Structures are given as structure tokens and as C-alpha cells.
Amino acid sequence: MMQARNFPIGAPVLEVKNISLRFGGVKAITDTSFTVYKHEIRAIIGPNGAGKSSLLNCINGIYKPQEGKIAFKGRVLDQISPNIVARQGISRTFQNLALFKRMSVIDNILVGRKLHMSANFMEVAFQLPKARAEEKANRARCEEIVEFLEITDIRDTPVGKLPYGLQKKVELGRALATEADVLLLDEPMAGMNVEEKREMCRFILKVNDELGTTVVLIEHDMGVVMDISDAVVVLDYGKVIADGPPDTVRSNQDVIDAYLGVAHD
Amino acid sequence: MTSKPATSPFARGDITNFAVLMTLAFLVIPLTIPNGYWYSSILIPWLCLALAAIGQQxxxxxxxQLALGAAGFMAAGAFACFNIELRIPWMPFGGSLILSGLIAAAFGVLFGLPSLRVRGIYLMVATLASQFFIIWMIDKFGxxxxxxxxxxxxxxxxxIFGYAFTAPLQMYLVVLVVVTLLTILAINMTRGSVGRNWMAVRDMDIAAESMGISLLRTKLQAFAISAFYCxxxxxxxxxxxxxxxxxxxFDIKLSFQILFMVILGGLGTxxxxxIGAAFILLFPVVLNTVGNVWFHGMVDAxxxxxxxxxxxxxLIILFLIYEPLGMAKLWENIRARMRSRSVPKAEVPRQQAS
Incomplete structure (x- = not known):
């Protein structure tokens, strides 16, 4: 579906190597490895409780896997915490919406510009030229994102008052504002109707196509996944059972058994 | 109602409001109120406590971060200022004030450390340590x-510059200048990137961290600046x-009063x-006057x-239930309602006339 891409798929950018994560006796992820290539859209799918979100949380630095390594742009991410990972160039959205509820849409997106703003509190307090200039430049950038996502009319509304679908959009906007190299999207289309899903897909493809952003997304809707992703990893019980282009994964017998459940009828 | 994209967080209305308030505070009040009582018993404590409430805010x-112990930091500032004035005679008063604030800020960082581990009501209990420790320290060491x-x-x-500010009006002007400056700085911070980082940590810390905000730095920064103001x-x-x-x-009662000012006035404004400081300070005065004038001393003090x-x-319970954003929000709602009501009123007569 994607002819003549602006950003052809390149070298490995994110390598997950033999990750294992346990919560007490519960094994969330067991010896999982896969590689994400630059500029690709990579989907992680699997039944409920397969360890998809845990995997994303490991990459993001919220969980610390007991075993294995995660390498980003060839460098192993050690002593990771979410804010260190963010500085490396990985941004994300959350499964259950983690927005700043009492702040307006534009302010939420502006927080995403945090790593592009370096004025310290004194420069901000005294409104020195540096603080003013960066505020102006970053606000302009956020206006572009708001326009891109077609949410200009709700710019100044506190996000807590918005319906779910719009909140999902704002969260995508905040992740986009970081201009990270890799976006981790945890179920960006969960709870949306067909139309909203289609719109969200359009945005994800547009981001990938226009900015070359590498996207790693978790999704339940198989149809959506197969349509937009370049490669799919399938997890089941914390293990990788398939990894490859959508068509290969679709016809993989293990995947059909574990996820689609077609084999049993 | 869609507004235009803003290039800065400040609106034109802010400047008009600022000009009106400044004229009132620096010209109208000094010219119309000759009575020392108003300055020394109402305006001065109001401005001082409002400044502490900004710190708490x-x-x-x-x-x-649910912190309780503003009065402890106030004590640190007060005694720091006393000692600086005493021991460094050449230090200008402004310098003493800044240094006092910085010393309080150092305590703020120290007692803000628990915020990295505990939150909510537990943090409130942990920060009470500042209240008791600072007062104990001042009492213990002569x-x-x-x-x-x-x-x-x-x-x-x-x-200041060899001129002693001792009369109530003069002191009021000193306090007013300091409070005005610090309020402007606070508004700039809260509307800029600094304030956004604070609010991001407040609303959803894990997401804030994922956007590259260091919780350690942001929380301690808030504690330090808060303690500076206090x-x-x-x-x-x-x-x-x-x-x-x-x-x-500077006992715990004052800490609680400052906490109530923030809750009643409106969190996050x-x-x-x-508004909160005015209410907490004026309410007892009004109640006393009412008691004396209406009941002619029949009601016991x-x-x-x-x-x-x-x-x-x-009131605190009512506000927490019905308007957690406090009186500032209430006032805003009333103004918005009056504005929306005044629009159709202006149009109705015109339609009738035609």
C-alpha cells in the first residue's frame, strides 16, 4: 500500500534482545527479541495479557527487565528511567490515557516540547529574551501540530472535559510534539469507532511518511494492523511466536492458533 | 468561541488588569487611607500572608505536592533576616530579604526530599517535620x-538607602513593592514552561517523566521556590x-491557615x-464587627x-465538595455569567424598538 516512500526503511534503530520480565512468580515476558528498523511502522499484537504493554513499558524505562538488553541507535540503554529514555529520542502514548487533565490541549502538547525548551526558571521568571523566544517558537510548532491533527477548535479546552476519541488525539499530539525518532503507541485506536480508527490510521501513516518517524504500535484490531504496518511481532504468553511482514504473519499457523482462533472451529 | 493562536501565554487584558491594580495599590490607597490601622493591621498582614500563600500555591x-509547613519556612526566613541585619550591617534590606529567601529555599529542598518517595497525605505528615524542626532549632540554639x-x-x-521606613504607610509601600515583584515573577513562572512542568507532574507524573521531565528536579525546584516565597x-x-x-x-496554626487560604482561594491560581488570604484574614474582623455592632456586645467574644x-x-468542606478550584474559580464563573447575561440584554431593546 505504500509506494515510493519518502523515508525508505533503513538500519536497525531499536533492538530488543532476550528480554525477560517477571512480577514475582508471574512471567510477563520471556526471552523476547525483535528488531525495529528505521522509518518502519512496526506492530506488536497478541491476545490480552500477552505482555505487549509490559514490553513497551520496558522499552520506555518504566519497568526494568530482569534479563536482556535494549539497544537504541546502537547504544545499550542501561540504568534507564522514562526521562532518560525520552532524552534519547523515544516518546510514547499510554493505553489508558495519561494526559494532564486540568491543562488545556495546547498546554498538554507544549509539555511534549519540554526537551526543546532549555530556559531555566530564572529566565522564565524574568521573561528574558531567551525564554520569550523559545516560548514563541515552541508555541508556533504546537499550533502546527494542533492544525495537523485538526483539533484547532478545542485548543484551549481542558483535556479532562474532552471525549475519549479527542483525548487519544491530544495524546498523539503530545507524543508528536517531542519530535522523537521513535514513537511507542500503546493501543492508539482502542475504544474508537471505525471512522475514528480510520482517521487515526491516516495520522499515523502521515507522520511516518512526512516526518520519517519510526512507529511501534500495539493494536487489537487485526485489520488495522495488517493495513498500516510494515512488520508485525506476535506475542503470546510473553513469547514471540511470529515476526515478519503482515502477510507472512497472517498465514502463520501458530498465530492463527493463538490469536485468531480459526484453527479450533 | 475559538480564540486565536497565542504566541505568548499573556493576553492583552492582563496588562489592563495589572495597570488598574497597580494604580489602586500605589496611588488610590495611599492617597485615600490616612488611617495607620488599615495599613498595619489589614493591608500589611494580608500582603505578607498572600505571599506565603503563593509559596504554598x-x-x-x-x-x-501536599506539603504542610509553610510557617516553618516563614520562621526560617524571619530569623535569617534578623541575623543578617544584625551581623552584616552593610547589607541592604533588599539583599537581606533575598538571602533570607535563599536560606528558606535550602530548607525547602531538604524537607522536599520525602516527596520523591511518598505522596498525598503521607507527604503532608513528612513535610510537617519542617514545621517542628525549624522552630525547635531556633529555640534550641541561642x-x-x-x-x-x-x-x-x-x-x-x-x-533603605539610609532612610528608615517606620510609619505604617511607608512599611506598606515596602511590602507592596516586594509582593508585586514576586507576584509578577510567580505569574511568569506559572504561565511559562516552568509552571507547565509543575502541572504536568501534578496531573500525571508518569506521563510527565515520559516527556523528559525529571521528577526529582521538578519537585525539588517547586519546594525550593515555594520555600523562598515563604x-x-x-x-x-x-x-x-x-x-x-x-x-x-510561626506555629502550626499559621501553617494550617496558609493551607486553608490556598484551598479556599483556589488551587492552582x-x-x-x-483572595484566600483576604478571606481568612478579614473574616474574623468582619465577624467581630458584626458581633459588636448588631448585638452590642451581648454575644460573648x-x-x-x-x-x-x-x-x-x-466552608472548607463545602468548597472541597462543590468547588475544589475555590473562590478564584467562583469569581470567574460569576464574571462569565454576568458577561453572557449582559449581551442579550443589550440586544433586546433594539429589537423592540424596530
Whole structure:
């Protein structure tokens, strides 16, 4: 579906190597490895409780896997915490919406510009030229994102008052504002109707196509996944059972058994 | 109603509001109120406590860290200022104030450390340590009070460029200048990237961290700046209102009062600090006057103070339930309603006339 891409798929950018994560006796992820290539859209799918979100949380630095390594742009991410990972160039959205509820849409997106703003509190307090200039430049950038996502009319509304679908959009906007190299999207289309899903897909493809952003997304809707992703990893019980282009994964017998459940009828 | 994209967080209306308030505070009030009582008993303590409430507002309303112990930092600031004035005679008063604030800020960082581990009500209990530790330290080591045994130390005169500010109006102007400056700085911070980082930590810390915000730095920064405001407020409170220094003046009751100012005034607004401080300060005065004028002293003073406590308690509960954003939000709602009501009113007669 994607002819003549602006950003052809390149070298490995994110390598997950033999990750294992346990919560007490519960094994969330067991010896999982896969590689994400630059500029690709990579989907992680699997039944409920397969360890998809845990995997994303490991990459993001919220969980610390007991075993294995995660390498980003060839460098192993050690002593990771979410804010260190963010500085490396990985941004994300959350499964259950983690927005700043009492702040307006534009302010939420502006927080995403945090790593592009370096004025310290004194420069901000005294409104020195540096603080003013960066505020102006970053606000302009956020206006572009708001326009891109077609949410200009709700710019100044506190996000807590918005319906779910719009909140999902704002969260995508905040992740986009970081201009990270890799976006981790945890179920960006969960709870949306067909139309909203289609719109969200359009945005994800547009981001990938226009900015070359590498996207790693978790999704339940198989149809959506197969349509937009370049490669799919399938997890089941914390293990990788398939990894490859959508068509290969679709016809993989293990995947059909574990996820689609077609084999049993 | 869609608004245009803003290139800065400041609107044109802000400047008009600012100009009106400044004219009122610097010209109208000094020219119309000759009575010293108004300055020394109402305006000066109001401004000082509002400044402390801004400090509480920064850490609690913006950064979302439930801290209790503002009066401790005020005590640190007050005694720091006393000692600096005493021991460094060449230090200008402004310098003493800034240094006092910085010393309080150092305590703020120290007692803000628990916020990295605990939150909510547990943090509130942990931060109470500041309240008790600072007061204990001042009482324990005589050096802080210059080995004064009487218990009450008179504050030095405020001397700026060789001119002593001792009359109520003069002191009011000193306090007003300091509070105005610090309020402007607070507004700039809260509307800029600094405030956004605080609010992000308040609303959803894990997402804030994922956007590259360091929780450690942001929380401690909020505690430090908050304590700075409380420290300066404490110094002004002691030097212009109490005119004496005694640790008892900064007991836990004052910490609670500042907390209530922020809750009643409105969490997460600078104006809420001023509204809340005015309410907490003026309410007992009004109640007393009502008691005296309407009931001609028939009501016992103890009854009045009991009524005061009951009404305060009830108000706090009511606000927490019905308007957690406080009086500042209430005022905003009233203004919005008046504006929307005034529009159709202006149109109706025109239609009737045609």
C-alpha cells in the first residue's frame, strides 16, 4: 500500500534482545527479541495479557527487565528511567490515557516540547529574551501540530472535559510534539469507532511518511494492523511466536492458533 | 468561541488588569487611607500572608505536592533576616530579604526530599517535620536569637538607602513593592514552561517523566521556590507586621491557615492566594464587627471565635465538595455569567424598538 516512500526503511534503530520480565512468580515476558528498523511502522499484537504493554513499558524505562538488553541507535540503554529514555529520542502514548487533565490541549502538547525548551526558571521568571523566544517558537510548532491533527477548535479546552476519541488525539499530539525518532503507541485506536480508527490510521501513516518517524504500535484490531504496518511481532504468553511482514504473519499457523482462533472451529 | 493562536501565554487584558491594580495599590490607597490601622493591621498582614500563600500555591496547587509547613519556612526566613541585619550591617534590606529567601529555599529542598518517595497525605505528615524542626532549632540554639533571654526580640528598622521606613504607610509601600515583584515573577513562572512542568507532574507524573521531565528536579525546584516565597513572606511578616521575632508566631496554626487560604482561594491560581488570604484574614474582623455592632456586645467574644471556627470548617468542606478550584474559580464563573447575561440584554431593546 505504500509506494515510493519518502523515508525508505533503513538500519536497525531499536533492538530488543532476550528480554525477560517477571512480577514475582508471574512471567510477563520471556526471552523476547525483535528488531525495529528505521522509518518502519512496526506492530506488536497478541491476545490480552500477552505482555505487549509490559514490553513497551520496558522499552520506555518504566519497568526494568530482569534479563536482556535494549539497544537504541546502537547504544545499550542501561540504568534507564522514562526521562532518560525520552532524552534519547523515544516518546510514547499510554493505553489508558495519561494526559494532564486540568491543562488545556495546547498546554498538554507544549509539555511534549519540554526537551526543546532549555530556559531555566530564572529566565522564565524574568521573561528574558531567551525564554520569550523559545516560548514563541515552541508555541508556533504546537499550533502546527494542533492544525495537523485538526483539533484547532478545542485548543484551549481542558483535556479532562474532552471525549475519549479527542483525548487519544491530544495524546498523539503530545507524543508528536517531542519530535522523537521513535514513537511507542500503546493501543492508539482502542475504544474508537471505525471512522475514528480510520482517521487515526491516516495520522499515523502521515507522520511516518512526512516526518520519517519510526512507529511501534500495539493494536487489537487485526485489520488495522495488517493495513498500516510494515512488520508485525506476535506475542503470546510473553513469547514471540511470529515476526515478519503482515502477510507472512497472517498465514502463520501458530498465530492463527493463538490469536485468531480459526484453527479450533 | 475559538480564540486565536497565542504566541505568548499573556493576553492583552492582563496588562489592563495589572495597570488598574497597580494604580489602586500605589496611588488610590495611599492617597485615600490616612488611617495607620488599615495599613498595619489589614493591608500589611494580608500582603505578607498572600505571599506565603503563593509559596504554598506553587508547591501544592501547581506541583501537586501536599506539603504542610509553610510557617516553618516563614520562621526560617524571619530569623535569617534578623541575623543578617544584625551581623552584616552593610547589607541592604533588599539583599537581606533575598538571602533570607535563599536560606528558606535550602530548607525547602531538604524537607522536599520525602516527596520523591511518598505522596498525598503521607507527604503532608513528612513535610510537617519542617514545621517542628525549624522552630525547635531556633529555640534550641541561642545564637539564632542573639542569646536573647526575654523570648521576644524587637525587629530592626527597615533602612533603605539610609532612610528608615517606620510609619505604617511607608512599611506598606515596602511590602507592596516586594509582593508585586514576586507576584509578577510567580505569574511568569506559572504561565511559562516552568509552571507547565509543575502541572504536568501534578496531573500525571508518569506521563510527565515520559516527556523528559525529571521528577526529582521538578519537585525539588517547586519546594525550593515555594520555600523562598515563604521565607521572604516570613521576613516581611516579622519586620513589618509583628515588628518582633518570636518562634511562637510561626506555629502550626499559621501553617494550617496558609493551607486553608490556598484551598479556599483556589488551587492552582495566583489570584486565589490573594483572595484566600483576604478571606481568612478579614473574616474574623468582619465577624467581630458584626458581633459588636448588631448585638452590642451581648454575644460573648468566645462565642464569636467559636462561630468563626465552625464557619471556617463548614466552608472548607463545602468548597472541597462543590468547588475544589475555590473562590478564584467562583469569581470567574460569576464574571462569565454576568458577561453572557449582559449581551442579550443589550440586544433586546433594539429589537423592540424596530
Amino acid at each position: 506553587i508547591v501544592m496547587g501547581y506541583a501537586g 545564637w539564632f536569637k542573639n542569646y536573647d533571654t526575654s523570648g521576644i526580640i524587637t525587629a530592626q528598622d527597615i533602612v 521565607g521572604v513572606a516570613g521576613a516581611l511578616f516579622a519586620f513589618t507586621y509583628l515588628k518582633s521575632l518570636e518562634p511562637v508566631a 495566583i489570584s486565589g492566594a490573594f 468566645t462565642v464569636i471565635s467559636a462561630v468563626e471556627q465552625v464557619v471556617f470548617g463548614a
